[in-house]
Amino acid sequence: MQGSTPQNPSSAPGAVAAITHARFPGLARRLPWLVLALLAAFPLLAPALGLEYYVGFVRRVLIVAIAATSLNFILGYGGMAALGHAGFIGVGAYTVVALVEAGFSSAWLAWGSAALVAGLAAAAIGAVSLRTRGVYFIMITLAFAQMLYYLAVSLRTYGGDDGYGLYTPLELGAWLDGAHAQVFYWVVLAIAAAVFALFSRVAHSRYGHALRGIRDNETRMVALGYPVYGLKLAGFVAAGAVAGLAGGLLASHNAFVSPSIMHWTQSALLLVMVMLGGAGRRWGAPLGVALWLTLEEALKLYTDYWHWPLGLLLLLVVFHAPQGVAALLERRGGRESVR
Amino acid sequence: MDAIFVFEQLLNGLGYGLMLFLIAAGLTLVFGIMDTMNLAHGSLYMAGAYVAARVHEASGAFVLAVAVAVGVTVAIAAVVEFVVIRRLYRRDHLVQVLATFGIILIADDAVKAIWGVAPLLASTPAALAGPVDLFQGLPYPSYRLLLIGAGLAVALGLYLLVNKTRVGMLVRAGASNRQMAEHMGVRVGGVFAFVFALGAALAALAGALMAPISAVQIGMGEAILIPALVVIVIGGIGSVRGAFVAALLVGMVDTAGRAFLPPALRAVLPPSVAADLGPALAGIAMYVLMAAVLTLKPAGLFPARG
Numbered sequence: 008m009q010g011s012t013p014q015n016p017s018s019a020p021g022a023v024a025a026i027t028h029a030r031f032p033g034l035a036r037r038l039p040w041l042v043l044a045l046l047a048a049f050p051l052l053a054p055a056l057g058l059e060y061y062v063g064f065v066r067r068v069l070i071v072a073i074a075a076t077s078l079n080f081i082l083g084y085g086g087m088a089a090l091g092h093a094g095f096i097g098v099g100a101y102t103v104v105a106l107v108e109a110g111f112s113s114a115w116l117a118w119g120s121a122a123l124v125a126g127l128a129a130a131a132i133g134a135v136s137l138r139t140r141g142v143y144f145i146m147i148t149l150a151f152a153q154m155l156y157y158l159a160v161s162l163r164t165y166g167g168d169d170g171y172g173l174y175t176p177l178e179l180g181a182w183l184d185g186a187h188a189q190v191f192y193w194v195v196l197a198i199a200a201a202v203f204a205l206f207s208r209v210a211h212s213r214y215g216h217a218l219r220g221i222r223d224n225e226t227r228m229v230a231l232g233y234p235v236y237g238l239k240l241a242g243f244v245a246a247g248a249v250a251g252l253a254g255g256l257l258a259s260h261n262a263f264v265s266p267s268i269m270h271w272t273q274s275a276l277l278l279v280m281v282m283l284g285g286a287g288r289r290w291g292a293p294l295g296v297a298l299w300l301t302l303e304e305a306l307k308l309y310t311d312y313w314h315w316p317l318g319l320l321l322l323l324v325v326f327h328a329p330q331g332v333a334a335l336l337e338r339r340g341g342r343e344s345v346r
Numbered sequence: 347m348d349a350i351f352v353f354e355q356l357l358n359g360l361g362y363g364l365m366l367f368l369i370a371a372g373l374t375l376v377f378g379i380m381d382t383m384n385l386a387h388g389s390l391y392m393a394g395a396y397v398a399a400r401v402h403e404a405s406g407a408f409v410l411a412v413a414v415a416v417g418v419t420v421a422i423a424a425v426v427e428f429v430v431i432r433r434l435y436r437r438d439h440l441v442q443v444l445a446t447f448g449i450i451l452i453a454d455d456a457v458k459a460i461w462g463v464a465p466l467l468a469s470t471p472a473a474l475a476g477p478v479d480l481f482q483g484l485p486y487p488s489y490r491l492l493l494i495g496a497g498l499a500v501a502l503g504l505y506l507l508v509n510k511t512r513v514g515m516l517v518r519a520g521a522s523n524r525q526m527a528e529h530m531g532v533r534v535g536g537v538f539a540f541v542f543a544l545g546a547a548l549a550a551l552a553g554a555l556m557a558p559i560s561a562v563q564i565g566m567g568e569a570i571l572i573p574a575l576v577v578i579v580i581g582g583i584g585s586v587r588g589a590f591v592a593a594l595l596v597g598m599v600d601t602a603g604r605a606f607l608p609p610a611l612r613a614v615l616p617p618s619v620a621a622d623l624g625p626a627l628a629g630i631a632m633y634v635l636m637a638a639v640l641t642l643k644p645a646g647l648f649p650a651r652g
Contacts, residue, residue, distance in 0.1 A: 088440055135637070139644060142383065142439060146579045147640060150633040153572065161626030271572060275385075275447055282444050315455035321448030322430065325441055 046196055050189035063260075066192050068300050069199040070256045075281050075292035076199075077249035080206045082278070083287030084215060085242045086222030090145045091132070091152030092277050095247040097159060097269030098125040099254025104171045104264050108164070114177035118255040125251020126244050128155075133243035137236060152274055159266040170265025177259055195256055202249055207289050218242055283324055285331025294333050350484050355605040356598070361490050363597020364497025368552035369570060370577040370589040371504060372545015378521040378584020378650050380435045380538045385446040386426070387549055387574070388567030389453035393419045394550025395557040395566065396461055399468035402557075408471035415554040416547050423546030427539060435538070454564050465563035493555055500551065501590055508586050517541060521584040521650045573600070576632055580639045582646025591647060596632045603631035 046069075050062050074096055081087040099121035106117045132151045139147050165171045179190060209215050221228045221235050229235050258264045267273075276299075284295020302320070306313035328335040373387045394415045402411035430449065434442050470489045477485035508514040516537050519527040528534050553566075560566070577596050581588025608624030615623065639647060 082440075090443075135641075139640060142377075142583065143579065143640060143644065145439070145443075146575060147637065149572070150576070150636050154630040154633050157626050157629030160629065161622050161624075163622050272568060275443070278440070279444055279447055282440060286440070312455045312459060314451040318448040318451030318455070321444055321451070325437075325445040325448070326433065329437070329441060 043196075043200060047193065050192050062189060062192060064300075064304060066195050066260060067257075068297055069195050070253050070260055071277075071280070071300065072293045072296040073199050073202050073256070074250045074253035075277055075284075075296045076203055076206050077246040077253070078277055079281045079284075079286060079288075079292040080210065081242050081246045082281055083285075083291060084210050084222065085218045085239060087137075087239060087243060088145050088278070089136075089148040089243070089246075090271070090274050090278060091148035091150075091155075092246075092250055093269045093271070093273035094132075094148075094152030094155040095125040095129055095250035096254035096257065096273070097152075097155055097266070098128045099251030100258040100264040100268060101159060101162075101165060101254075102251070103177075103255045103258040104165050104173070107173055107177070108171075112175070112178050114179045114259065117177055118252055118259075121255030121258075122248045122252040125254065126248030128251075129244045129247020130240070133240050133247070137239050137243065149271055149274065152269060153271060156266055156269045156271070159269060166265070168266060170263055170267075173258060173262045173264070176262070191259065195260075198252070198256070202252075203293065206249075210289070214238070214241075279321065283321070283331060285333030288331060288333040291331050291333045294336075295331065298332060351605075353484065354486065355601055357486060357490065357494065358605075359598040359601030360594065361493045361497065361597075362601055363594040364494060364501065365552045365556055366570075366573055366577055366597055367501060367590050367593035368497065368548045368555075369574045370581070370593050371586055372541070372548045373574055374578040374581065374584055374586065374589045375517065375521065375541045376538075376545055377578060379517065379524060379534065379541055380520075381439075381524070382431065382434055383439045383442045383446070384431065385443060385571060386449035386453065386567075387545065388569075388571035389450055390419050390423055390546045390549040390567075391553040391556075391570055392453065392457065392564070392567035393422055394553030395468070395560075395562045396457060396466065396553075397550075398554030399466045399557045399562050400461070402468065402471070412551065412554040416550045419550030419553075420543050420547050423543055424539075427542045431542065432535075432539075450568065453567070457564055463564065465561050466557075468557035468562050470558040489558060493559075496551075496555060500548065504548075504586060513537075513540065573632065576636050578646075580636050580646055582649040584650030585646070585648040588646055588648030588650070595635065599631050599635050600628075603628035607631075 046065065049065060053059050053062050074092065078089065078092045081089060102121040102124040103117045106120060111117065132148070136144055136147045136151065159165070160168050176191075179194065210218075217228070217233055217238055220231075221233070221238060225235060254268070257268065280295040280299045281292050282295070283299060284293070285291030299317070302317060303313060306316055324331065369387065369391055373384065376382055376384050376387070397418045398411045398415035401414045402408055405411065426449065430445060434445055474489040474492055476488060478488045478491065480486050506514075508517060516527070516532050517540075519530070519532055520534050520537050524534055573596060577592045578589055580595065581590070581592030604625075607628045608620065611620040611624045611627070614620075643649075
């Protein structure tokens with residue numbers, strides 16, 4: 008995780024955060040590592056606390072957070088409001104299904120291919136979609152995701168509408184298999200941490216600054232001589248590939264793949280979670296995913312009517328914390344580490 | 347496949363297209379005038395369907411059921427507009443998506459609490475239960491004819507309202523250039539409240555009319571929302587005329603795709619491939635249409651601004 012890199016106070020709240028940062032110098036740097044350590048220790052501590060069930064839940068949160076982080080990158084930093092991101096998750100998941108059906112069993116091959124194929128799909132879709140602007144971009148990414156959805160529904164070899172069960176877990180290789188029941192959890196955690204660190208790093212690189220420049224004023228960036236279309240496409244492809252990787256992991260996690268994972272409401276949910284956490288904030292995606300999925304899980308315990316409190320939460324966020332929860336925490340608590 | 351089958355499918359496509367137009371008309375005006383993306387428009391359609399189905403069941407009077415459905419939905423829409431939508435006008439599209447997605451979640455749970463999870467079975471009015479012979483050898487369900495007639499009548503009424511009245515002039519002014527209209531003294535806020543209520547009434551009417559021939563269930567609003575959005579994008583955001591043409595196009599393409607593509611593919615491809623490919627192509631037909639239109643005309647067929 009990126010706790011040790013200097014923060015970039017690029018906005019007014021950022022500047023405030025930088026001042027509060029001076030008051031809590033240690034916490035800001037250590038908190039990400041603390042969270043990572045706690046997450047890594049969780050499968051070992053869970054049995055003692057009677058929380059075994061939640062190991063699987065945290066694993067799902069981590070996988071969704073990988074996809075959300077990639078969406079946050081193009082949405083928050085690149086200003087590309089893609090309403091079809093679940094389509095790439097689906098491409099990744101179905102790539103795993105196709106390889107398993109063909110007789111392959113290596114997890115690394117399957118997940119790597121998932122990222123690769125989803126990246127190729129993103130290149131094709133992005134090449135067309137990025138020629139449009141604003142609402143038309145939202146709609147055309149949605150349209151492509153719907154096409155992928157109907158394609159999956161029609162693939163009877165892979166179960167069509169009923170989905171496809173992955174009955175034997177993929178092999179992680181030599182010593183990783185069977186060493187510990189929770190190895191898959193740690194693998195997911197390591198990938199999530201790596202993806203998060205990578206996107207955080209890139210967001211503050213020269214490329215990341217160029218991308219933000221395009222988000223804020225595309226015409227000016229064109230005038231300055233930046234290859235705007237290519238830069239956006241590169242970000243779109245990277246995000247699509249990472250979403251595909253998350254899809255591959257999700258296929259292993261659920262041991263089941265069905266077209267419903269790429270339904271448009273899934274794309275909308277992913278957008279909603281990123282916005283809830285704070286689009287364009289380093290911690291926005293994981294915070295939003297963790298908050299949304301935890302609330303969903305907790306509300307389901309108590310009531311069948313668990314949708315409306317979440318709906319109310321969205322309205323509250325829109326009117327009282329339009330920059331997302333990450334920005335809210337930053338402002339209220341002065342905890343810069345959540346940025 | 348004979349001529350009668352083709353004619354029947356074309357009529358079905360026309361009916362579906364007209365219902366899509368009723369939903370898309372409100373959506374495109376709200377979008378065009380106040381630049382507000384309202385995902386919860388489908389929830390108004392759902393409200394209309396549920397209220398109409400229950401009132402019809404309780405009273406046995408179909409016209410009364412439709413009228414009550416429209417009235418109740420407009421009242422709900424007025425409250426939603428006053429409490430939420432009004433504050434979203436000047437926010438960006440993503441914030442509007444977030445807030446109206448929240449409204450969808452609340453609306454779905456409200457429907458679940460009031461009417462339960464099981465889909466409702468809405469009956470067609472007794473007088474229109476049977477088929478009529480359009481001409482020798484073509485019986486067609488009379489209820490679907492009512493749908494087509496009602497759709498055409500509303501489309502004509504909307505055309506007259508938008509193009510021939512003073513209110514319509516203000517609506518068009520707001521859609522083509524809001525800022526200019528404001529500078530000329532038009533109270534765009536009032537126009538918008540009117541347009542939002544009008545859109546809600548049309549969505550409720552579509553819901554009430556579609557209830558007997560579709561499943562009245564939670565999620566029906568989200569299912570119809572996407573085709574409606576495709577329609578307004580193809581037609582050009584803010585253009586009622588564009589929405590009309592695009593709705594008929596999408597209705598025809600979707601219905602024809604489902605009816606004609608699978609048999610056509612079976613004729614040229616091996617059966618196993620055709621069985622896979624047919625439904626897929628039928629499902630994506632309208633999205634391909636949208637992608638094609640946007641490639642040729644990036645602002646839709648009839649751009650309202652310009």
